[in-house]
Amino acid sequence: MKRVKPDLIITDIRMPKMDGLNMLRAILELNHSCKVILISGYTDFEYAKQAVQLEAFDFVVKPFTEEDITEVILKAKLQIIQERSRLLKVQDMEIKLRESMPVLREEYFALLVNHPPDLPSEKE
Secondary structure: OOOOOOOEEEEEOOOOOOOHHHHHHHHHHHOOOOEEEEEEOOOOHHHHHHHHHOOOOEEEEOOOOHHHHHHHHHHHHHHHHHHHHHHHHHHHHHHHHHHHHHHHHHHHHHHHHHOOOOOOOOOO
């Protein structure tokens, strides 16, 4: 996960070495923004509650159909695309702002020189 940095992880809650909730905690510690879909045969509300608290994208209970898992994956994909689009827009705005700063400074200083601010008089 550290090397590949996936956008989406689908994992079972119960696994031999590390369960899905601990895996989710590890992802949070890495500050890696991927979507995690947890799968479980356990209908225990506590697992779902912990998954939500750990910011899992979704929780799918076994048995599930191909349509069930496909629907959740497509929802995750849409959210990933939207987040990337938002991030690209912010990065683009930051670049444009950095590029325009010298011109904005010049215009600001020109305004200050040509139109000095009204200073309060000594009587005020």
